[in-house]
Amino acid sequence: MSNIIFISDLHLEESRPNITALFLEFLAGAALKADALYILGDFFEIWIGDDHLSSFNQSIIQALKAATHQGLPIYFMHGNRDFLLGKKFLEMTGVKLIPDGYIIHINGLPTLLMHGDTLCTGDVAYLKFRKKARNKLFQKLFLWKSLAKRQAIAARYRKASQAHISTTPDYIMDVTQAEVERVMHEKGVQHLIHGHTHREAVHSFQLNDKPATRTVLGAWHHHGSALMCYSNGERKLVHL
Numbered sequence: 001m002s003n004i005i006f007i008s009d010l011h012l013e014e015s016r017p018n019i020t021a022l023f024l025e026f027l028a029g030a031a032l033k034a035d036a037l038y039i040l041g042d043f044f045e046i047w048i049g050d051d052h053l054s055s056f057n058q059s060i061i062q063a064l065k066a067a068t069h070q071g072l073p074i075y076f077m078h079g080n081r082d083f084l085l086g087k088k089f090l091e092m093t094g095v096k097l098i099p100d101g102y103i104i105h106i107n108g109l110p111t112l113l114m115h116g117d118t119l120c121t122g123d124v125a126y127l128k129f130r131k132k133a134r135n136k137l138f139q140k141l142f143l144w145k146s147l148a149k150r151q152a153i154a155a156r157y158r159k160a161s162q163a164h165i166s167t168t169p170d171y172i173m174d175v176t177q178a179e180v181e182r183v184m185h186e187k188g189v190q191h192l193i194h195g196h197t198h199r200e201a202v203h204s205f206q207l208n209d210k211p212a213t214r215t216v217l218g219a220w221h222h223h224g225s226a227l228m229c230y231s232n233g234e235r236k237l238v239h240l
């Protein structure tokens with residue numbers, strides 16, 4: 001039995017120092033008192049390779065390292081913005097990578113953890129891009145490029161992504177309930193925690209004639225957001 005914290009979609013970047021400060025304070029405070037911290041993707045606004053050691057990235061790496069050294073297990077799942085986060089980062093920080101679709105037991109309840117982007121099956125254009133971006137050879141070729149080139153490509157993708165989001169209807173940017181139920185049924189779970197959509201909520205529904213929940217983690221826009229799971233069975237979405 002343990003206290004577990006889940007966060008996602010912090011979108012950490014140098015241009016949002018308030019959110020960075022909030023995270024560092026959270027990591028050295030509330031998070032350290034937990035038994036484990038799970039980061040379910042889009043921790044960074046963009047990650048173009050473990051060799052991009054800007055002073056900003058290094059400050060985050062140092063903070064994570066300090067937390068894992070103090071005994072806090074930190075688990076990280078790739079999001080659609082930081083899927084290039086790799087082995088070196090994990091070595092530098094002591095953070096452990098978990099795959100999308102990982103199952104953990106929270107107070108005995110099998111719970112599926114996902115970033116959430118693959119649940120948005122209405123967004124065909126994005127899923128097509130995702131397939132390409134998650135290809136190992138494509139990633140290798142990208143990582144072979146100079147940091148400057150990678151930064152330029154990332155900036156182009158970001159612009160295209162913003163345009164795509166602003167012109168795509170809301171319902172397409174959200175998860176498809178049928179896909180949620182399909183994945184949960186396939187994995188044999190009644191509980192799912194994911195991020196990505198930034199639509200913080202706990203959804204209750206019936207799956208295979210039994211109560212099921214889908215908890216959506218909030219994004220760190222103007223404040224922090226975390227799901228606290230306590231050993232007494234209580235679950236709370238809190239703002240920081």
Ligand SMILES: [Mn+2]
Nearest residue numbers: 042079080196
């Ligand atoms: Mn995302």
